[in-house]
Amino acid sequence: MSTALPFSIQRISHQANTSIDEHWHEQAQLLVVLHGTASLLINGERWLVLERQGIWIDKDIAHSVTYGKHSEMLLLLFSAAKCEVPSKPFYFSNLLLELLEEALRVYDTADVSQALALINPLILYCITNSQHDGQLHLLGGSDRRLTRAIACLNQQPGIWLNLVELANHAGCSAKTLSRLFTAETGISFIQWREKFSIMTAMERLAQGQSVSQVALDLGYQSVGNFSTMFSRVMKIPPGKFTITAAKGYIAATDH
Template sequence: MNISLISPEVASSDNEPMIISAALKSSSAKVTELHHHSRGQLAGTLQGLMSIEVESCQWIVPATHGIWIPPNTKHSLLRSHGPFHGWSIYIQKSVCNNLPIKPCILELSSLLREAITRSMTWHNTELQPEHKRLMAVILDEISIIPQVKIALPMPKDIRLLKIALALSDNPSDDRNINEWSVWAGISRRSLTRRFTNETGFNFTEWRQKLRMLKALELLVAGKPITEVSLNLGYDNISRFIAIFRQNFGVTPGYYQKAMRNNHPWRNFTNTII
C-alpha cells in the first residue's frame, strides 16, 4: 500500500504549526516512493521492522528506534514488514538548525516517545502555549539523544534484496544459503561474495543481526525470552542468549528488566554493527 502520512504540500510547508504529527495503522504492508520535502522528519513504527532508503543507503530499523531525515533529503519506505503501525513528525525547516544534519538512527527516549504520543492528539486543535512548550521539548530531545549504529544495511543487488526482504518478513525462516541461492536465482558463490561486499556482513552474520533487531522489539513488548527465542528460529534458548549478549553486552533478561525500569537504551544498542 502506497500511502503518505501527510500530503506533500503540507510536508513542504514552513507555516505553523512548527511540528506536525501523523500516524497510520493498516492491516497491509506500506511502501512510499522516493521523495523529499522541506520539513525534517522523524519516523518510526510502534510494531515491526521497516526498511528505509535514505540517500542511497538502505537500512532496516526496529520499532525500538526512529530515523531522523533532515530537510530536503531523498528517502523512501521500501516496505514495512507485515501490517503497518507507524508514526512520523514533520518539523519546520526553519527550526531544524540545531538538529542532526545527516540522516541517523535515534534511540527514542521515553520522554520523546510520550511527547510524540501526546502531540498525536492535537489534530484540528488550536495550539495553546502548553502545546508549544511540548514541541520545544521534542526538539530538545531530538537534538540531544544519542545517535546509534543499530540499523542493518540492506543489499542492493535485486536478488539479494529479495532474500533480505523475505527474511525481514519472517526472521525465523531457517533455509540455508544453498536453498536461498536457488530461490533467488543466484549462485551460492555470488550470493556469498555480494552479500559481504554490499552489507559488510556475510549472509549468516546478517541474518543473525536481523533476528537481534526483532528480538529488541519482542523483548520490549514483554514477550517471554523462551517465546522470543522460538519465534526467531532458535530452538536452543542458551544459544539465543549467547548471541544476544554477544551483540548487546547483556542478557535478554537483563535488557528486558532494564527497559521495564526505563533504563537508558544507549548502553545496549550501539554494538550491533
C-alpha cells in the same frame, strides 16, 4: 502545513501489524515512538525504532513503515529545517519530550506561531545532541540477487537456509551471494544473519513476546541456544531485556 509555522505536529497511533507502503514527504520528518515499535525501510536499509526513540528522515526520502504492536507516536513535518544528523534512531531526552508536549498543547491556540518559533530551534538542538544509534540497522543492497535473498529471509525468519539454499532462491551461486553480502552490506552472510536475528528478537521482545516464543519463531533448536546467542551479543539475557537495557547496551557499544 501553514507556511507561517516552522513545523506541524500530531499524535498518531497504529494498530499491531499495520504496514504503510513506501512514500515520502516534501518536508523533513521527525517520527518519535512514545509506545510500541516501528520498523522502517529507508533506501533498502532496515531501521528498528524502539520505544522512547525517534528518527529523523530528510525530505523526499522514500520509506515504508511497519508497526509490530499497537504503537503511539508523534509525527512532525518541518517546513524549512536543516538538521545535520543521519537518518538513524536516537534516544530522546526528557527535555525533548517536554518540548514536543508543549508544541502539542499550543498548536491550536492563538499563540502557536510565536511559541513554535521559540520551540523549533530547541527541538533541533536536542535531536542534534542526542545519543544516536547505528546498531539497530541492517544494510540492504541494490543487486537484485541480494535483494531476493534478503526478502526471502525477511519472509521466513524462522527457517534457517544455508548459503547454498539461499543462493538457489536468489538465482545465483553460493560464492556469488557470499561476495554480494560482503560487498554491499559490509559484513559476511553469517554476520548479517546473526544481526538480523538480534534485531528481530529485540523487536518481538519489545512487543511483549516471551523468550521461548521468540526463540521458536526464529528457528532456534532450544531456548538455551537462543539465549546464549542473545546474551553474547547484547551482554544481557533476553529475559531481562527491556528498552532501558537496550539503551545501556547501545550507549556502551556505540563507536
